[in-house]
Amino acid sequence: MKLFHVDASAKRETSNSRALARFFIENLRSQGVEVEVDYLDVTVDTPEHVTQAFAVATYRAENERTPEMKATLAASDALCKRLFAADAFLFAMPMYNWSMPSTFKAFIDNITRTDLTYKKAKNGELIGQLTRQKTLFITTRGADLRPGTPYSSMDALTPALKTAFRFVGVNDPRFVDAQPLQFSDQAARAAALMRAKEELVDVAAEWAAWEYARLGLEALEAA
Structure with missing residues (x-):
């Protein structure tokens, strides 16, 4: 599986979203899935x-673009090429002020x-x-x-992400x-992270089954 993984948290070692993304990939691999990760940290390599x-x-x-126009779009073209090459997308981010980080x-x-x-x-x-x-x-x-x-x-993040990605x-x-984390006590934070990890274990199992089915179909088509 070619996985395009994007992290968008401004934090590093203390980032919960980054840690959960790593946890998910580890679980996917524990299911026997060969995962090839194409990684992008938009806080380091921020798109223009x-x-x-x-x-x-x-x-x-x-066919009407000038060399200058092509140069302007080159980085965007490269990002799109990475998306098309992937079999799956993993986008991890915190909510900043009800929505996504500006880098994402x-x-x-x-x-x-x-x-x-x-x-x-x-038909338009x-x-x-x-x-x-x-x-x-x-x-x-x-x-x-x-x-x-x-x-x-006040959750503007979920509908914004659904709308943007449905369009493509x-x-x-x-x-x-994973919620609530910042504005809660230690027990509530621990419970929120545990709930997220349990969900990610289930998603990893679902993706593993999908990957095995996909590879099986490809093998049949190639036979």
Whole structure:
């Protein structure tokens, strides 16, 4: 399995989202899955924020782009190529002020590309192209935003991620959210992390079964 793994936490050794992502990959490998990780830390290699030049170039037909336009889009093109090459996506991030880190928003802006990650059909419908990959979002939240809690209506992260990735073809992503962490006592934090780990063990088992089925189908097709 080729796994494209993106971390977006500004923290390093103390990051819960990074630790949970590593925990998930370890569990996936413990299921016997051969995992080839393509890793990106957007806090270190942050995609360029959208500029006027980028906006102009991305909507120009590929055969009409100048060398300058092609250079402007080169890093974005490379990111999109990595997405298409992957069999699965793992995106790990904290919630910052109800939504995603700005570094990950820059990543989304760079991989939402007309005639590349989404295309327009003859009837005008926009069709996302990243339809074959499994997708998992691991998020960490300071407060408890689960349904039925006082802050549940303030979760702008989940709908934003679902909308952005549905646009490029990811229609059924999985979410594992560790919460509450920052604004809770030690027992509540420990319980939140344990719940997340239990969910990740289940997701790893599901992905392993999917990977074995996928490889089996490829073997039959090659026979």
